[in-house]
Amino acid sequence: MSFCAIDFGTSNSAVALPEHAGIRLATLEGTHSTMPTAVFFNADENSQAFGRAAIAAYIDGYDGRLMRSLKSILGSPLLESATDIGGGRSMRYLDVIATFLRQLKHTAEQHARHPIERVVLGRPVFFVDDDPASDAAAQRSLTEAARQVGFKDIEFQFEPIAAAFDYESRLETEQLVLVADIGGGTSDFSLVRVGPQRMRQLERKSDVLAHHGVHVAGTDFDRRVEMATILREMGYKTIGTDAREIPNGVYFDLATWHLINTIYGPKRSAEIRLMRHLYADPIHHDRLMRTVTQRLGHALAGCAEDAKIAVAAGSATRIDLELLEEDLSLAFDEHGLIESTREETQRIVAAATHTARAAGVAPQAIDALYFTGGSTGLRFLSNALAAAFPNALPVAGDRLASVATGLGIHARRIFS
Template sequence: MIKTALHFLIATTAPAGAATSMTYCAIDFGTSNSAVALPEGESIRLAPVEGEALTLPTAVFFNTDEDNQSYGRAALEAYIDGFDGRLMRSMKSILGSPLADQSTDLGDGSAIKYTDVITLFLQHLKQKAQALATEPITRAVLGRPVFFVDDDPRADNMAQKQLEACAHAIGLREIHFQYEPIAAAFDYEARLTHEGLVLVADIGGGTSDFSLVRVGPERAKHLDRKRDVLAHYGVHVAGTDFDRRVELGTILRELGYQSIDPEGRELPNRVYFDLATWHLINTVYGPKRVGELQLMRHLYTDVRHHERLMRVVDRRLGHALTAHAEEAKIDVAAGGATEIDMEEVEEALRIAFDESQLIDAGKEEMRRIVEAAQETVRRAGVATGDVGAVYFTGGSTGLKFLSDALAAAFPDAQPVFGDRLASVATGLGIYARRVFA
């Protein structure tokens, strides 16, 4: 049923004989959140993508109980409400990997390719833009990270081609790509009255990308901005990596992660890493894997850990635990403390979590992100003191300890915070207007 619906969708999104005067949109397909922009008169507007919301979580839920799909917050709510099916998040992170062309089980005996899931999600975004457009949308600018895949140009190029193929499949005939941090620079530039040198820090769910850009009202008049982009660099480390560290350091310790067996050795950790990685969670639920985990009971000196692990596997709670880790990160992001409620695993099981634990869990990720920002400026051949502003965008810039660390690395620069979830989409829209209009 899913495949049939997808094939019908692809076949009907680009009607023959479409008008030659075509409208266009800009799509910010993010690891954690997404948005779509389109022209409105002389300006750019974001399309409502879920009710009145201008951004939505990058999530799809394949509801096998009701044989349908839901997107964004509705997808997360359907999953939490207990409907049978498969929740997909962080789909962008599989681009360029061997998983991209593989299929995933939906839980009812059917399967779908990962790239087809991305196609469905892009189609959902395009439909929201199309609802506001007066003509068929057949051209688009898509954002992309500086690197889809670190230190692997071939895989990085493959990732863009895979995303481009998904965009073509929904009827987009002319596609341009723009680096996400450069798009954010265009959004920042739109409010400037003077020229300056800005380091854009775009830290989302899957990547931390940096661009050093000369900006200003006169420069904004030119379509070709190659000379204004002095350097760009990035690392495949961002919000979901902090979530993973939080889950491993708190929740999964209560299931036996890094515990010692009777022989004094650390327990095998693969199951824990898989449970903390969105696109690998379902691999833990296969009959063969479950049988292997059941046979490991004798390795646990604290049998409660094994019992909790098996409850998580038997009840398929992996995605729920990852969501708990993300919620805990958000709760303490600006300082404070919270409790992680593990009632679905064991009655009265709660885990205290505070900012110091968050900082400790993410210190390696923070170091790599700050070094990537510094490397960007080094590649430009510019002194740190010449950077006039650091422009923060992307959901993970809400982590105060991380934005503070980046600001401290450029003490002479003014920290400026854009719309964490929408500035890239707006900047992509600005670029789309320049390209297509």
């Protein structure tokens, strides 16, 4: 029984372990069975912190480097390059991912009380859209990181299919289910036949009728929110002194977690400083430079994410930008969230309907629409998906743990 399953997510991660005849989730931080996929390299104390502790250390003002959305690096040209982690040190991005996986493995072994060398890792339907070579390279890189931390027997399972296994364990009759796994980095869909008789079979390939996905999800919603609100206060989409729109490259980087740190280097900072003459309103440039010099990019991205979460919970909010400028705050509501993310919502719904078409199944023939992944908590998004499958029963799984549980079920099947 020396195995585990890891849901290495863009926003959150979880670990499943065998327990008697079933599966349990390991507690990763205190009583939490999920942990933000984040690592903070503390230059002041030459240490590392993970998850909520990593974010807290960054907010507390320790010198160092906070890294989130690590999964989004897989399949990108950045992976083999090195990045500054503070204190004059650098590390390959791949080794950063391995550092986080090592922490998950260590925690799993503490719970199991013995070494663990076998693992099932979840993977999105596509790490990289429309690029099979990069997608295959992403899985190889994740395999390399897993081997680097001591896993020897490594298997993969698609994340939405794992979620289907979790749902199946509670069914009494056979169903045709479209699993919608919408997390931080990808929106993945699998059309699967599930039921109590089918779950007894180890080989389930014939039950997977189609799967499809797009590299659009929660972090893209966060980016859109930031660009529609916070970055407008720094000049994004404004017309400059030359009657043209202010160059937008710096704003796109500021709104993308793994690129934020690139704007802090001396050369890039100097280039941004020299852009001042382009701004019709110098206050916009002042705020931008304050963001660069005080390294506020990650904190501002966090403000956008918090605003999205607050509105998704059912209420309008204000985005407090006191860290950027005294008494600066912005109103934000559900209408603003829907409008700013309309394009992403349409792409996600299109991916869902494409999955049904690929299987030759009419949307009306689907029995259930099973939601998992943190971003399915966005009501307008889940409503848009439900509208596309009018006869399907919407079923809410555990948004943060269904995939990990399903991966654990799959791990028990293949390793036992």
